[in-house]
Amino acid sequence: MERPSSPPPRRAASTQPRSPPTPEVARRIEESRLRAKAIRDRREAEERAAGVPSQARTTSGLVATDDIQLAGPAGRKRPYTSITRAKVPETSRDARTTPTKEGGATAPGDLRPLSRKFTKYVDYNFSAMTDTKGGFLSTEDDPWNKSMSTGAPNGQPGAPDGEQKPAHMTADEWERLQLLRKLQRNKAGPFEPGLSVLADEKTRKKCRECKSIEIDFVWEEVFGCAVCNKCKEKFPEKYSLLTKTECKEDYLLTEPELKDPELLPHLSKPNPHKSHWHDMMLFLRYQVEDYAFTEKWGSAEALDTEFEKRESDKKRRKEAKFKEKLLDLKRKTRTDAFRRNTGKLGGGTTEEGGKTKAAKFGDNIARNEKHVHEWGRTVENEEGMTVKTCLSCGMEVEELEF
Numbered sequence: 001m002e003r004p005s006s007p008p009p010r011r012a013a014s015t016q017p018r019s020p021p022t023p024e025v026a027r028r029i030e031e032s033r034l035r036a037k038a039i040r041d042r043r044e045a046e047e048r049a050a051g052v053p054s055q056a057r058t059t060s061g062l063v064a065t066d067d068i069q070l071a072g073p074a075g076r077k078r079p080y081t082s083i084t085r086a087k088v089p090e091t092s093r094d095a096r097t098t099p100t101k102e103g104g105a106t107a108p109g110d111l112r113p114l115s116r117k118f119t120k121y122v123d124y125n126f127s128a129m130t131d132t133k134g135g136f137l138s139t140e141d142d143p144w145n146k147s148m149s150t151g152a153p154n155g156q157p158g159a160p161d162g163e164q165k166p167a168h169m170t171a172d173e174w175e176r177l178q179l180l181r182k183l184q185r186n187k188a189g190p191f192e193p194g195l196s197v198l199a200d201e202k203t204r205k206k207c208r209e210c211k212s213i214e215i216d217f218v219w220e221e222v223f224g225c226a227v228c229n230k231c232k233e234k235f236p237e238k239y240s241l242l243t244k245t246e247c248k249e250d251y252l253l254t255e256p257e258l259k260d261p262e263l264l265p266h267l268s269k270p271n272p273h274k275s276h277w278h279d280m281m282l283f284l285r286y287q288v289e290d291y292a293f294t295e296k297w298g299s300a301e302a303l304d305t306e307f308e309k310r311e312s313d314k315k316r317r318k319e320a321k322f323k324e325k326l327l328d329l330k331r332k333t334r335t336d337a338f339r340r341n342t343g344k345l346g347g348g349t350t351e352e353g354g355k356t357k358a359a360k361f362g363d364n365i366a367r368n369e370k371h372v373h374e375w376g377r378t379v380e381n382e383e384g385m386t387v388k389t390c391l392s393c394g395m396e397v398e399e400l401e402f
Contacts (some may be wrong), residue, residue, distance in 0.1 A: 187217045207231055222267050223284050241267070241282040251292040252306060258283070264291060322383050329396075 021029070044054060165174045183189040207215050209231040220226050225239075232239040244266075247253045257263060264283055271277040297303040373390040378399055380386050389396045 187221070193217050209235065218267075219284075223265050223287065225284060225287075238286040240285045242285055242288055244281045244283070247283055247288055251288055252303065252310070253288070253292060253296070257291075257296075264288065318383065322385070325383075326398075 047054060165171070169177070184191045187193065204213060205215060205220065205226045206213055207228040208226055210228065212228045212230075215226045215228050216232070219232075227239055242250075244258055247258055248255075253264075258266070258281065264287060267282040268279040269282060271280050292303060293300055297306060371393065373395065374392055375388045375397070376391050378386050378388045386399050387396045388399055
């Protein structure tokens with residue numbers, strides 16, 4: 001006979017499914033439920049007749065308690081009061097809580113979850129947070145404020161919605177709309193103008209170089225130039241694009257001339273250096289040369305003459321500035337020499353052989369000996385001149401290197 005072990009072995013659980021209730025049992029359960037519901041309705045009617053306020057209940061008849069919350073206008077989220085910690089153990093050290101004399105802690109901004117099993121994975125209860133937009137106003141607060149809008153989808157400035165995603169539109173729909181707008185601006189994809197062989201040959205737009213009908217419709221709309229992509233790459237001396245800086249430096253055009261779209265049309269593109277900078281303005285080379293050579297300067301030789309004149313004026317102003325600084329340095333040097341000779345600089349006199357005499361230019365007043373310059377390394381200053389500086393007195397001397 002085997003000795004009983006401790007603990008006793010467990011009996012295998014029955015794997016047979018439980019049989020459903022019989023019709024008689026189901027009928028009695030339903031009768032009991034209806035009888036209880038009638039008793040509850042009669043009791044509530046008596047309380048309403050007596051003026052007793054009725055308790056809020058769910059659709060199933062449950063009364064709202066600490067563990068059961070009713071589904072209100074805020075949804076089925078737990079209220080903030082049900083997840084706050086009124087008392088925190090004294091052994092729990094948390095800089096976000098303020099300890100009290102009773103041994104607990106108060107945390108008015110505590111948004112940590114109440115359940116301990118979520119503390120390892122969840123830091124804050126985001127369902128109890130309120131999006132205040134950082135204290136800044138948005139277009140939702142004041143949709144008709146033009147200063148807060150960033151531009152209309154169709155390019156109309158001051159529109160109330162701007163480029164922000166509408167509330168009724170999903171992220172995929174918004175991306176699709178942006179793609180369609182880009183294709184529409186570039187006249188590509190489904191927005192590319194159709195080419196029909198039935199069109200009139202006289203009114204059909206063709207390339208000005210090879211007479212091809214496959215022209216760049218964006219250039220035709222912006223610059224008024226009908227040219228195909230092959231000819232743009234084949235003739236870069238005519239159809240290359242120039243930036244605004246190149247037009248100013250190479251063709252000596254002014255800012256008002258470049259900003260006039262009727263005078264010089266331009267193509268706007270996002271700035272490749274910084275996305276938040278102003279858009280890059282691109283001009284067509286042959287249009288810029290036609291205006292600069294024929295209307296403003298008269299010819300290419302006149303433009304070269306004006307460029308050389310401005311360069312010589314710039315060089316002359318630079319030399320005049322350098323001479324003015326050099327003359328100022330000479331004045332300061334002569335003034336210091338005069339003050340040293342008169343004994344009014346750096347203590348006045350020096351002793352030599354028991355006699356006192358006035359200090360002269362170049363004497364070291366502190367050590368009573370003649371100053372010897374200690375020149376440093378030759379460097380190039382802002383004016384482009386090579387100079388060397390004394391390490392002790394700071395005197396600078398210009399030096400020419402051949």
